[in-house]
Amino acid sequence: MTCSSxxxxxxxxxxxxxxxxxxxxxxxxxxxxxxxxxxxxxxxIYKKKFSKVWIxxxxxx
Amino acid sequence: MIVDNLDLIKNxxxxxxxxxSGPAGISSAIQFEKKNIECLIIEAGDKESKxxxxxxxxxxxxxxxxxxxxxxxxxxxxxxGNLWGGNCNPMNTWDxxxxxxxxxxxxxxxxNAKEILNLKNNFFLDKYNDNxxxxxxxxxxxxxxxxYYNYIKKSKYIHLSLNTIFESCNGxxxxxxxxxxxxxxxxxxxxxxxxxxxxxxxNSRLLLWSKATTPKLFSKSLPIGxxxxxxxxxxxxxxxxxxxxxxxYNKINNIKNAPLITCDSLMNLSANKNFMLKKNILNSGxxxxxxxxxxxxxxxxxxxxxxxxxxxxxxxxxxxxxxYKIKIDILQEQEALYNRKISLSEKKDPxxxxxxxxxxxxxxxxxLSAKIISEELSKIFLKNEIGRIGLDEFLxxxxxxxxxxxxxxxxxxxxxxxxxxxxxxxxxxxxGFVNLFVSGSSVFRSSSxxxxxxxxxxxxxxxxxxxxxx
Numbered sequence: 052m053t054c055s056s057x058x059x060x061x062x063x064x065x066x067x068x069x070x071x072x073x074x075x076x077x078x079x080x081x082x083x084x085x086x087x088x089x090x091x092x093x094x095x096i097y098k099k100k101f102s103k104v105w106i107x108x109x110x111x112x
Numbered sequence: 113m114i115v116d117n118l119d120l121i122k123n124x125x126x127x128x129x130x131x132x133s134g135p136a137g138i139s140s141a142i143q144f145e146k147k148n149i150e151c152l153i154i155e156a157g158d159k160e161s162k163x164x165x166x167x168x169x170x171x172x173x174x175x176x177x178x179x180x181x182x183x184x185x186x187x188x189x190x191x192x193g194n195l196w197g198g199n200c201n202p203m204n205t206w207d208x209x210x211x212x213x214x215x216x217x218x219x220x221x222x223x224n225a226k227e228i229l230n231l232k233n234n235f236f237l238d239k240y241n242d243n244x245x246x247x248x249x250x251x252x253x254x255x256x257x258x259x260y261y262n263y264i265k266k267s268k269y270i271h272l273s274l275n276t277i278f279e280s281c282n283g284x285x286x287x288x289x290x291x292x293x294x295x296x297x298x299x300x301x302x303x304x305x306x307x308x309x310x311x312x313x314x315n316s317r318l319l320l321w322s323k324a325t326t327p328k329l330f331s332k333s334l335p336i337g338x339x340x341x342x343x344x345x346x347x348x349x350x351x352x353x354x355x356x357x358x359x360x361y362n363k364i365n366n367i368k369n370a371p372l373i374t375c376d377s378l379m380n381l382s383a384n385k386n387f388m389l390k391k392n393i394l395n396s397g398x399x400x401x402x403x404x405x406x407x408x409x410x411x412x413x414x415x416x417x418x419x420x421x422x423x424x425x426x427x428x429x430x431x432x433x434x435x436y437k438i439k440i441d442i443l444q445e446q447e448a449l450y451n452r453k454i455s456l457s458e459k460k461d462p463x464x465x466x467x468x469x470x471x472x473x474x475x476x477x478x479x480l481s482a483k484i485i486s487e488e489l490s491k492i493f494l495k496n497e498i499g500r501i502g503l504d505e506f507l508x509x510x511x512x513x514x515x516x517x518x519x520x521x522x523x524x525x526x527x528x529x530x531x532x533x534x535x536x537x538x539x540x541x542x543x544g545f546v547n548l549f550v551s552g553s554s555v556f557r558s559s560s561x562x563x564x565x566x567x568x569x570x571x572x573x574x575x576x577x578x579x580x581x582x
Contacts, residue, residue, distance in 0.1 A: 104504075104507070
């Protein structure tokens with residue numbers, strides 16, 4: 052086994068560990084994403100009623 | 113002491129004569145007294161308001177609808193300091209950006225101003241979110257006429273002459289030798305310094321009148337009466353909010369001075385500096401009032417039609433008791449515009465002096481500013497499931513809208529370093545004059561959205577400090 056091929060294997064191992072660690076962080080974060088960003092993804096709509104323009108969530112009606 | 117007969121003091125050479133006995137005039141006099149400096153206050157009205165004095169306060173209004181001029185002012189001892197609502201709050205640092213003085217220049221007079229106004233609480237300005245600030249008002253119970261009449265009556269240093277009408281100045285090239293006034297007969301009163309402190313409108317009228325009657329006194333052309341401002345006050349909307357959720361939002365966002373919301377609470381929000389710059393808007397103070405709601409309220413009815421799921425959620429969560437109706441009003445900043453101004457009318461008062469002609473209007477920038485700030489509040493409540501807000505339709509179209517004003521008359525003799533765009537310098541001395549000063553909200557260079565009296569009192573104390581050192 053040449054020196055360069057040993058280096059290649061080590062590089063692949065390091066990359067694999069990096070990917071796994073990122074994936075595990077992302078998977079662990081999923082339950083929190085909803086609570087953290089829930090507010091931000093509301094879709095607001097403007098609806099007129101009588102002399103008022105109401106600022107509502109799209110799911111309000 | 114009260115001066116009933118001007119003959120007794122007509123030959124006395126006072127250090128300073130103060131024309132007008134409103135919050136500015138009285139605050140200056142109190143400060144002179146602390147330094148054992150004798151001053152004379154002349155007041156055109158009596159101790160109490162008299163109906164015949166209304167004839168001096170009438171005037172013409174051009175442009176858009178404005179409060180009746182005679183009902184916006186008061187010709188009596190204490191001036192409008194007898195009629196005001198008592199609300200006080202300080203101007204913010206950035207409100208002084210075009211002024212020749214800064215907020216810190218007035219900060220040293222806060223303690224004295226609070227004593228004069230009987231203010232007990234501290235003022236705060238907290239970040240509410242990225243765009244809005246939470247602020248508070250303090251309430252003064254002081255009616256200037258009631259509180260300070262006996263005080264002045266007992267004073268050795270403050271002389272007060274009621275029913276004494278300022279008529280004109282005598283002098284040349286910026287040096288006022290004496291003033292002419294009428295108290296049953298004509299008098300000429302001498303003093304080293306003169307302070308004009310007759311209120312936001314009357315200061316401009318009397319200075320314009322002095323210029324018209326004594327032109328040789330005015331060495332410079334000054335924009336007297338120009339850059340007039342008030343605070344348009346109107347409703348912007350209403351809504352339903354869950355007050356418990358709002359209290360939680362305030363707590364988790366660490367809003368230190370947030371009021372605990374209950375029924376009849378009031379919460380005040382304004383735009384922060386960055387939001388104003390980003391959106392290119394004028395500032396406004398939002399007044400959010402909380403009231404008990406019931407299912408028969410029109411707010412409930414409207415939302416039942418257009419947001420049934422929101423109403424259903426309130427019932428599902430058994431949160432009807434936690435749901436308050438809110439009413440949102442706004443007190444708005446006006447930009448200082450050259451042509452929004454006070455000038456002399458051709459109509460005359462009973463003393464044959466010209467009455468006021470006011471040219472006043474609202475701008476589309478003011479309406480846009482109200483819309484953007486109100487929308488920001490609506491979005492906070494929507495995003496955080498606190499509630500829903502309906503804004504008044506006029507904010508979204510070109511239609512005119514009804515408004516009153518805050519009875520906060522500002523500008524007309526504004527402060528500045530250049531006589532081409534201002535009337536008084538940073539020490540409130542009229543440009544080109546040696547010994548004539550103006551005090552009151554007429555010297556404001558910007559209006560902000562804050563109630564002006566607290567700033568008026570601080571400026572008046574500062575003026576006395578300045579004159580006493582001359």
